[in-house]
Amino acid sequence: LVNDASIILADEPTGNLDSRTSKDIMELFTDLNREYGRTIIQVTHEAEMASYGKRVLTFRDGMVLKDERTGRP
Numbered sequence: 001l002v003n004d005a006s007i008i009l010a011d012e013p014t015g016n017l018d019s020r021t022s023k024d025i026m027e028l029f030t031d032l033n034r035e036y037g038r039t040i041i042q043v044t045h046e047a048e049m050a051s052y053g054k055r056v057l058t059f060r061d062g063m064v065l066k067d068e069r070t071g072r073p
Contacts (some may be wrong), residue, residue, distance in 0.1 A: 001032075006039060007038070007039045007041065008038055008041070010041065010042040011042075013029075013044075017068065019037050026052040029052065039068070054073075061071065
């Protein structure tokens with residue numbers, strides 16, 4: 001964020017956070033994408049947090065199980 005990166009890699013960004021802070025982080029990512037065109041690549045085990053994305057890839061044993069568009073603008 002400090003260097004104004006066009007791609008943000010987030011590994012479990014909400015993993016150890018309370019639900020309110022987790023939502024705040026996801027809303028920040030959403031704003032960065034919509035307002036500034038940043039690409040967010042997030043790894044998470046939480047379906048609720050994954051649903052904030054425009055596209056969700058589900059993996060198992062190194063293979064893509066699902067590739068879904070969420071319908072978010």
